[in-house]
Amino acid sequence: MSMAINMPLGGLIDKSLKGEARFAHEEWLRTYVKRLTNGNKTKLKQALNEVDEAINQWRDGFFISTYDEKLSAVRQGKLNMDSQELEDVYNEETYLQKEGKTGLVADFLYNSIAQYGFINEHHRDAIESAWMFHDMEFLQQQWEYYALVQIRSLRAVIVSMLGTVPTIPETEPQNAKREPKRIEDYPEVFDITLCCELTNYAKDTIYKWTRTREIPCHRSGTNGRKLVFKRDEIVAWMTARKQETKDEFIKRMESQLAARLRK
Structure with missing residues (x-):
């Protein structure tokens, strides 16, 4: 799919989040951002803010779904939850879905990562183990890495043109410096x-x-x-x-x- 060099930033962001900007290599992106901002620092900062806001909104559109797994475990006698607790989980997830959010389950994340392609056998083993042990945090982190690869490329170009150290969008967890534990x-x-x-x-x-x-x-x-x-x-x-x-x-x-x- 060819992309017009003069498309609005919102259009490029939308295509990037949908995985439709794979032809936007670094040189193309640099030319695009230069035409968009003329190298103006204020405009570059505005573009960076727009990209970060889009990333945060994209992340906010998903949640970890646990209802089906909990229901199955209860039926098998492997989880102790009463009907009211199960109903609360169901109602909460239904509410999130009505808000337009998508529930993520382990099978979907594993299959999506597999479709993108494992980096190597070591990576495959890690993903399969995470799926086996239902480590949703790790699976979601790995899935997001692939799903956001195109918009991260756009962000990296903007940051490099700003000449600043890349910062992480607010919703992305950061490792705070802490005193080592005993x-x-x-x-x-x-x-x-x-x-x-x-x-x-x-x-x-x-x-x-x-x-x-x-x-x-x-x-x-x-x-x-x-x-x-x-x-x-x-x-x-x-x-x-x-x-x-x-x-x-x-x-x-x-x-x-x-x-x-x-x-």
Whole structure:
């Protein structure tokens, strides 16, 4: 689809959010923004604000839907909720849908990410693990990365022309600087988010290790779809990794390579 270089910014934003601006490469975008603003800082800031507002409104159009999963779990006797509690969840989601918001479920997010294409096998393993353990936060984060890729390109060009450090739209979570926790400050059992914080590894890495059983973990919750970690086991695991000798490392790598070759 060809795009006119003189289209309104709102039109380009709309196409970008719909995934219809894939032909707008960086050079095209830079030419477009230059024609739109003439390099004027005030106009560039206005354009950036318009893009950020559109991103925030797009994000606000979705919510995590849990009703169907909870209803199924209740019917199977795996979740204790009375009829009023279920009805409250249903009514809340119905209200959000009437407002024009779209409910997100794990299957939709997984399939959408798969259609965009996995980056590599490591990424595939992480997404499959997140789907298995119903980590909606991680799945939504990964889905948004793909869904917003075109408008992020537009935003990056505007920011570069402004000559400022790119800031994150207000609705996007930011990692505030905090004092590091002591090990004893962590609960005895925690989820993958705290596991990442304690071990200083990314979620996709932890998910990969849970699949290959390289890190101690446990399943709990409905259908065993909640992934939890025990503090003492993780601390022992971290200590063992730090104490691994060079010979032990080589032996472990050779063992993993041999296992791959046998597949």
